[in-house]
Amino acid sequence: MAKRVVTIEPTDRCCPSVLASPxxxxxxxxxxxxxxxxADPVRLRVLSILAAAPEGEVCVxxxxxxxxxxQPTVSHHLKILSEAGLVGGDRRGKWVWxxxxxxxxxxxQAALQPVE
Amino acid sequence: MAKRVVTIEPTDRCCPSVLASPxxxxxxxxxxxxxxxxADPVRLRVLSILAAAPEGEVCVxxxxxxxxxxQPTVSHHLKILSEAGLVGGDRRGKWVWxxxxxxxxxxxQAALQPVE
DNA sequence: ACCTCCTATTGACAGTGGTCAATGCATCGA
DNA sequence: TCGATGCATTGACCACTGTCAATAGGAGGT
Numbered sequence: 001m002a003k004r005v006v007t008i009e010p011t012d013r014c015c016p017s018v019l020a021s022p023x024x025x026x027x028x029x030x031x032x033x034x035x036x037x038x039a040d041p042v043r044l045r046v047l048s049i050l051a052a053a054p055e056g057e058v059c060v061x062x063x064x065x066x067x068x069x070x071q072p073t074v075s076h077h078l079k080i081l082s083e084a085g086l087v088g089g090d091r092r093g094k095w096v097w098x099x100x101x102x103x104x105x106x107x108x109q110a111a112l113q114p115v116e
Numbered sequence: 117m118a119k120r121v122v123t124i125e126p127t128d129r130c131c132p133s134v135l136a137s138p139x140x141x142x143x144x145x146x147x148x149x150x151x152x153x154x155a156d157p158v159r160l161r162v163l164s165i166l167a168a169a170p171e172g173e174v175c176v177x178x179x180x181x182x183x184x185x186x187q188p189t190v191s192h193h194l195k196i197l198s199e200a201g202l203v204g205g206d207r208r209g210k211w212v213w214x215x216x217x218x219x220x221x222x223x224x225q226a227a228l229q230p231v232e
Numbered sequence: 233a234c235c236t237c238c239t240a241t242t243g244a245c246a247g248t249g250g251t252c253a254a255t256g257c258a259t260c261g262a
Numbered sequence: 263t264c265g266a267t268g269c270a271t272t273g274a275c276c277a278c279t280g281t282c283a284a285t286a287g288g289a290g291g292t
Contacts, residue, residue, distance in 0.1 A: 018164050022164045052137050059238090066138070071282095095289095096240095188252065189250070
């Protein structure tokens with residue numbers, strides 16, 4: 001009979017908290033890079049549009065007109081969000097479909113969670 | 117007899133949510149200004165130090181050494197946090213004591229709250 | 233192969249932001 | 263009143279960032 005392998009579920013996948021204890025420089029830099037991605041109105045609108053999309057996916061071309069920004073600018077912001085892990089892109093034919101990474105967003109949300 | 121005036125209590129003091137519905141430009145700008153205040157490692161460390169302070173207050177002079185930044189730089193970041201409503205300062209004698217505005221921080225946290 | 237369409241990258245520009253030295257402004261004690 | 267102390271402001275510098283026009287890359291269609 002094979003040995004039973006037990007994998008410990010990492011319940012604390014979560015990032016450091018701002019409110020729990022003083023952050024060191026590297027923890028703070030890590031978190032700040034996440035909030036930097038959120039610190040732009042265009043990118044927040046991108047996230048909100050993705051969150052509200054019925055299929056959970058939005059084509060790049062469908063961002064341009066609602067955001068009122070040029071196509072290169074939209075592509076620029078999507079790249080920043082992608083590098084921050086907040087969205088992911090999937091090329092299908094000529095189009096690239098972006099979707100929200102809710103886990104990554106929840107990590108940043110948890111970093112602001114009040115401690116009991 | 118005077119007319120009865122009914123004031124509706126605003127139960128939703130809270131800011132717009134990123135995940136509920138697409139944000140318009142002004143809502144996004146409002147939220148982005150909040151996250152901009154969080155988008156710096158020095159400021160995140162300021163907030164975490166304030167959150168961990170036993171008395172809930174920290175003197176400006178007590179930030180300088182832990183942060184490893186000059187006094188004008190610390191003052192600069194405190195001003196940004198103050199203008200964002202995240203901290204408040206109270207002058208007592210020669211010293212200015214800063215404290216955390218947890219409600220304002222909770223507002224930003226709520227903006228990232230997953231919708232059911 | 234060629235053309236068309238969608239997306240990404242480059243380059244340039246103006247605006248913003250973090251940093252510190254120097255200085256100004258209070259407050260307190262002598 | 264004077265000097266010392268704590269904090270804020272100014273000015274300057276450099277790095278970063280948002281924006282768009284122009285261009286490149288890639289995938290289909292004819």
